[in-house]
Amino acid sequence: MxxxxxxxxxxxxxxxxxxxxxxxxxxxxxxxxxxxxxxxxxxxxxxxxxNLLARSLATNLTHQVAVLVDDFENPYKLSFLERLTLELQSEGLVAVLININEHFDHVHALLNADQRQLDAVIMCGTAFRTEMLQDVRLDGAAPMFVLARDSQIPGVPAINCDTTLAIKDLCRHLHEKGYRRPGFMAGPKTLSTALGRRRAFKAFWKAHGITEMPELAAHHYSAASGAEAVRRYLNEVSPAGRVDVLLCENDVLAFGAMDVIRSEFGLKVPADIAVAGFDNTLFAAAPAYDLTTYEQPVEAMVKAAVAMILGREPKKTVTMPGRLVVRGSA
Amino acid sequence: MxxxxxxxxxxxxxxxxxxxxxxxxxxxxxxxxxxxxxxxxxxxxxxxxxNLLARSLATNLTHQVAVLVDDFENPYKLSFLERLTLELQSEGLVAVLININEHFDHVHALLNADQRQLDAVIMCGTAFRTEMLQDVRLDGAAPMFVLARDSQIPGVPAINCDTTLAIKDLCRHLHEKGYRRPGFMAGPKTLSTALGRRRAFKAFWKAHGITEMPELAAHHYSAASGAEAVRRYLNEVSPAGRVDVLLCENDVLAFGAMDVIRSEFGLKVPADIAVAGFDNTLFAAAPAYDLTTYEQPVEAMVKAAVAMILGREPKKTVTMPGRLVVRGSA
DNA sequence: AAGTTTTTTGCTACCGGTAGCAAACGCGCA
DNA sequence: TGCGCGTTTGCTACCGGTAGCAAAAAACTT
Structure with a gap:
């Protein structure tokens, strides 16, 4: 050679x-x-x-952006990755995909990105708790951004779908359809909080005079956990006392929920229990689920994030409206 | 700062x-x-x-691997990305995710990876035609690998699931179940060829004395295309002449096919038409589909690829057996 | 205590570019 | 022919490390 x-x-x-x-x-x-x-x-x-490496060393610009992802169970991530890589590439940037999990944690990833002199760090839907940053000091480190989740770190902007608006749209639809016994299925607590969906959900129904809102807790954002949560709930609640609509924190949970509702309990969706999700995952449109859900403005969010990275827009938290997608499940 | x-x-x-x-x-x-x-x-x-950048310049080793992906419609890609990033990271490497499509083609991506001095290039399920390499000269460029697809470029090893064995396992199961009127749904021609599944399928049934095998052609590897292909087929074939089992080149096509078979034609799976897929995508296990399929040995394949990148294994094409996953759809 | 070996430290040169200044060049015009 | 000016080219210094040799220091012999 x-x-x-x-x-x-x-x-x-x-x-x-x-x-x-x-x-x-x-x-x-x-x-x-x-x-x-x-x-x-x-x-x-x-x-x-x-040799771009040599150039990077001299200019202090790698044109590489770290993309931290921690949840590979959700097909929705793929849409984000697709749009994100596309947008980055069209600006001459490239995504360094970093898998965050127990074995390779946030801090490790951040340090790694730092040492590799990456230009920016995007946390794509990952939950990042402020405490984690306690022990890390990143002097002239790359700017960070949180995509599709609230930022809970001061100085780190979040690019987000307007959750309040989204949940309001979803719930208004459910309310108009006549549902009055709403339930909510949340994911793991810390991650769930960063989404703010539960909060908006409770606020809506309270404002409409409904205070009884069963909460089902799933341990992971996976169909299996969603299934398990519904199974537990349906087993301990009498048919008369059941919710008439279940809003799940995301589509994947909703899929699991529908599976159990229909296959294990022989109930009909939406007749016995209506189900709604969040994200408009590819499969939400499939007749097998036909899920009512809410679509985040992925393209706009990604564009906003990249604009901030390039310094074309001020680095600050922004929210943007998504789109209610009404289908047969609710 | x-x-x-x-x-x-x-x-x-x-x-x-x-x-x-x-x-x-x-x-x-x-x-x-x-x-x-x-x-x-x-x-x-x-x-x-x-500063790892400076180190890379001096050592001529970036510890970065380009991962080219061209099909973000298939949730199965996410499993590959998860395992791949994990495996790379555990070896101190990092994945540079490059989205290949019309706007950012293979050659461009390869050149880009070359200039960034990446250590290796993995084509993850992407089809790469030899002609494309014609105009590119990559002198001391990074070694390339094809993951989960046949390599059609001399000198570029492929790490693959044993297609012949896999299809044989699948078809044997279908044959034992008594199906005798098999059909095959293939994806886009050039991409499909690189998978070799169609070939193995025809070989099996011919060996069992069956020569009549309808072929449905999907334009993309997407549920919508799979749906369209089945719709076209069912519309022009009399109920009596229909296939009794349809093997789809991958799960995503199978999902689309099942949706149409059940929702639009009111037929039962597997009673009227059985369906099988390939990949064992996350959703294949969901009761809504309950798809019989074949699982590629993702972890083993990824490990093999990384071992070759690190020089721990000789760089050569290998195939490994997967696992037949029998469920209710066939 | 001096000589020898081994370990530790500092050095030059280099990886392949960038930044910005200074010299050399080319050209029009008097 | 010579002067002044703008353009082109070459230069030094630098980005932040690595490689490997040479000098200095420490440890071991006898």
Whole structure:
């Protein structure tokens, strides 16, 4: 394997200095057309390509963005990743995907991103507790952003769907449909809090004179946990006392819930219990689920985040409206 | 924002040379305990962290691996990404996720990865045609690997599930269940070929004396395309002439197929038409689909790929057996 | 105590670019 | 022909590390 050609190699063969070679590859640099042509010819021959690593070291800009993800169970993440990589790439940036979990925690990931001199860190739907930052000092570190979840760290902006509005839209729809015994299924407590959906849910119904709101708790954001939570609930509640509609914190929980409601208890959705989700996951549209849900403005959120990273927009928390998607399940 | 401390800053304050500082941070380097302690104390005070970018430039090793993905519609990709990032991270590597599509093509991505000096390129389920490499010359470029698809480029190893075995297992199961009018639903032609599933399917049934095998063609690997293909087929075939089992090239197509079979034509799965898929996507286990499918050995494949990247295993094409997952749909 | 070996430390050179200043060049004009 | 000016080119210094040799210091012999 032949060694990669460098600017100096090209310079020698072209009979110019290495700086002239660099200039030939720098758009808008001061160089005569004849020199550029000469350089380009040799560069082509030697298959020279500028080394971005060296450039990064000198400019202090890697054009790489860390994307921290902790929940690979939710297909919805894939949509975010798709839009995010696309948007980053269209701006000449690239996503470094970092899997956060017990074995490779947030702090570790942040330190790693820091050492690799990444330009920014996006926490994509991951919950990050302030305490975690206690022991980390990141002096001139990359700016952080929280995508699709509330930021609970001062100075770290969040780019979010307007939860209050979203839940209000969803609940108003349910209320108009005549449901009066609403239940809520939440995910793990700490993660759930950062979403703020439960809070908005309770506020809505209270404002409409309803205070009785069963809460089902799922241990993970997975269909299996959603299934388990509903199973537990339906087993201990009399048919007469059941909720008539169940709003799940996200689609994945809703899928699990519907599965159990229909397959294990032989109940009908929405006739016996209506179900709604949140996210508008790909599968929500499938006739097998036909789930009423709420779609986050993924593209707008991603664009906003990237604009902040590039410094085109001020770095500050923003929320944007999504879209209610009414289907057959509620 | 304070500037980041460098080895030189630490050296000055600790009264040693910068090389001693480096040594304090190099495991196994020759340095006295007292010097190391002195350096570490100052390093802690200044919050010094080695700059991996500079190290990469000097060592010619970035510990970054490009992961090219072109199909974000398939939730199965998420499993691969999860295992892959985890495995890479456990070896001190990190995944650079590159979204391949019309706007950002393979060649562009490869060039980009090349310029960023990435250590390896993994094409995760992406179809890469030999012609594309025609115009690219990558001198000392990073080694490439194809994951979960046949490699059609000489010198580029593929890490794959044993397709022949897998399809044989699947079909044997269907045959034993008594199905005799099998149909196959394939994805886009070029991509489909690289999977080799169609070929193995035809071979099996021919060997069992069955030559009549309707083929349904989906334009994309998406539920919508799978749905459309089945809709077209069921509309133009008389109930008597229908297949009794439909093997879909992957789960996502199978989901779309089942949706149409049940919701639009009011048929029962598996009574009227049985359906099987491939991949064992998360949703395949959901009661709503309960799909018989075949699971690729994701973990083993990922481990094999990473081992090759690290040079622990010879770089060569390998296939490994997966696991037949029998459920209610067939 | 001097000589020898081993360990520790410092050094030069380098990885492949960037930034910005200074010298060399080319051109128009007097 | 010579002067002044703007453009092009080359230069030094630097980004923050690594590699490996040479000098200095410490440890071991006899």
């Amino acid at each position: 032949a060694k990669r050609a460098t600017a100096r190699d090209v310079a020698e063969q072209a009979g110019v200095s290495k700086w002239t070679v660099i200039r030939a590859f720098t758009p808008g640099a001061s160089i005569t057309e004849s020199s550029r042509a000469k350089v380009m010819a040799v560069a082509e021959k030697l298959n020279y390509r500028p | 304070a500037k980041r401390a460098t080895a030189r800053d630490v050296a000055e304050q600790a009264g040693v040379s910068k090389w001693t500082v480096i040594r304090a941070f190099t495991p196994g380097a020759s340095i006295t305990e007292s010097s190391r302690a002195k350096v570490m104390a100052v390093a802690e005070k200044l919050n010094y962290r080695p």
